[in-house]
Amino acid sequence: MSAPVVLVVEHEDGTGPAMVGERLVQAGLRLDLRRPWQGDPLPGSLDDHDGLLVLGGSMGPYDDERAPWLPQVRELLRQAVARDLPTLGICLGMELLTVACGGKVGHALRPEVGLVDLTPLQEGADDVLFGALGERPRAVQWHWEETENLPAGAVRLLTSERCAHQAYRLGNHIWGVQFHPEVLASDISHWGRADDTPVRALGLEPDDVVRKVDHDEPALRAVWGGMTDRWARVVASCVAPAD
Template sequence: MTPRALVVQHEEKAPPGLLVPWLEQAGLECDVLPAHEGYAVPADLGDHAALVVLGGSMDAWDDGAYRWLLPTRALIAGTVSSGRAFLGVCLGHQLAALALGGAVGRQPGGQTTGLHPWRPTREGLADPFTSALQPGTEVLHFNSDAVTALPPGATLLAGDEDGTVQAARYGPLAWGVQFHPEVDDVLVQGWATGRRPEAEDATVRVLRQRQAELHPAWEQLIHRFGLLATTPQAQPA
């Protein structure tokens, strides 16, 4: 039976994008759960080999307005404690930090929009997942919140220029990234808020011009997660 990942989606404008074809190429089929449409987040992964939690424009702590966030955090905590594979993207990364005892707050300096260099720590360079991404590779940030304190036992794998967490390991097979490796220019264009029109327009324009150059590196990172999720003892190539 082909291993499958449960992918939790939070809103229509933040779909899994390129994650699905890239994970499927790595041998990990995807079942997308649109929680924003009223589909219940399960208490555990069941037969799924991995959990992926996507990004979204809501705050990670806003359980009153978005009632699926609390069960999503519980599912993340259970997945990490069980040793199954987990990947949190942007909001998913923040939900993992909260679920495991860390903290999330407003991004210092306001919303971060655009391409930023990947800045791995020594641990990030050696990590089986993040070692797939070469230092200095540009990745797409689009966030108003950030992880302000990692949970006990978590490992900082990369830090952005402003000192915020760019990536972290939450368990042997559990990771969170603040950036978006799943996007193309059309997807990001749908995130425009109008609050920073020049930055938003420039981000879409640059991504459109450079995504053929950037996507292979992002695909390699996602492919590595698929490999680790389906064959946990596999060593990186």
């Protein structure tokens, strides 16, 4: 039996699947990484894929002129929802999922950057990905936009002090997360340099943000690596048996 194949959409340089990608490969999945910002074509359908992973990026979910492949990503997300194909949207990926399915994304009144405590919600107590996170898991945040209105039928799973919708589920196998489960300090160090001015405008020192993430790396690997392993099992369990 061949390995399940996950379509991975990367939106710009330096925003790859990182730890999530590593854990998926370790779990026996194969990644079909597409970089449309480099000219890689996106498939017209998900017929040849067993899962969909849509990553983050500095553009917003409505920035079609800046990133002309976004309409096709939104269409792939709608296809995934229609089929309940295992899907994980991270940061921009969640925002694209939101608008693709009729929700609304807007500018965050209080953007989140760096480590943030998350609060699991009762609705997510039995969720296959998030039901076993513990009371106050920490995650890396890096967003200036966020979901304002959830798509119809979405189940809220996680929240935070500044952002109401940190994670939600559509159907049984579609998840969006506003935070970045894939990154560690080495992944965000260049984000701090690129966003030096807006990060400092939040009263934060970019180098200090990176140091704190580095200090929490063991916990981040345990919590979000575990979540990734559970998503990998969902992908594998949904693969149709060969004829």
